[in-house]
Amino acid sequence: MKLHPIETGNFMLDGGAMFGVVPKPIWEKTNPSDEKNRIKMAARSLLIEDGNKLVLIDTGMGNKQSDKFFGYYSLWGDHSLDKSLKKAGFDRDDVTDVFFTHLHFDHCGGAIHYNSAGILEPAFKNARFWSHQNHWEWATNPNTREKASFLPENILPIKESGQLNLIKGDGKQLKTTLGFDVLVMDGHTEKQMLPLIQYQGKTIVFAADLIPTVGHLPIPYIMGYDTRPLLTLEEKTSFLEHALENKFLLFLEHDADNELVELIKTVKGIRCKESFRFKDYFNS
Secondary structure (H helix, E strand, C coil): CEEEEEEEEEEEEEHHHHHCCCCHHHHCCCCCECCCCEEEEEEEEEEEEECCEEEEECCCCCCCCCHHHHHCCCCECCCCHHHHHHHCCCCHHHCCEEECCCCCHHHHHHHEEECCCCCEEECCCCCEEEEEHHHHHHHHCCCCCCHHHCCHHHHHHHHHCCCEEEECCCCCEEECCCCCEEEEECCCCCCEEEEEEEECCEEEEECCCCCCCHHHCCCCCCCCCCCCHHHHHHHHHHHHHHHHHCCCEEECCCCCCCCEEEEEEECCEEEEEEEECHHHHHHC
C-alpha cells in the first residue's frame, strides 16, 4: 500500500461559522482571519494505492460552479485535483473507487463535471462511488439548514450514472471492501464516515469534519455547521481519548498548514504534539 495526499485546492471560510460559540479572540490564535473574518482552508484528499485498487477519499469542490458561487469562498493557491493526481503518477481514469466521508459540496464537488457536450457526468468514469446509505437519503432529502451544502448537481448524477454503491450499517465502526474500516459520526451530519487506514505500522484517521483543523482539537470548538453540536461534543471526546490511547495520527482535510498530526495529553486536554508533512513523516 502507498498513500498520496491530494491537494484539490484552497479556499476561505468565515471563521465565526467554523468555530461556532467560541469567541474570535480565542480561535484566531490558531486560525488567524483576514479583514473579512475569513480563515484559510484546505480541501485535502487522500489517494490509497493498494494492489489493483486506487481509492480517492473525497474530491474537493471541483470547478463546475459559477464564478459567483466561488466568489463566496475566495479560492487561492495553485493546487488542483488533476495536478495533484498527476504528481502522484495517476489521472482520473486510473481511480477505481471514490469514497465520500459525506456529501457537502466541498467534499464531493470534484466527483462530477460537465463533459464536452455540457452534460453533467462523473469525473471518474471508471470508479465506483461510495456513500453511507443513511447519509445518501439525508443528502437527497435535505433539511432546510443543510440544503445549501447538498447541491443536486454534485449528488444526483452519481446515482444516474449507475456507479453508486451504498455502505449500510448503524454501528460506530463499519468494515468496507476498500481495505479500511470507518468510524461513523452523526454530529456534523448524518452518518459522516472517517476512514481508519493501517499504514507502515500506524493507524491514520482521515478526520474530515469531525476535526477540520488543529484549532478544532479543543472539545468545545465545534463548527456552526454541525447539525447536532451536543452530539459532536460526545463524539469528539470519545474519539480523541481513543485516538490518544492508540497513538492514531490525524490526517487533516481542511487545515491549510497542518497535514498530519500527533496528539498529546496536556493540562488543558488533548492537543497537537507535533504536525508533519505526510512525506516527511513516512520518509524519515
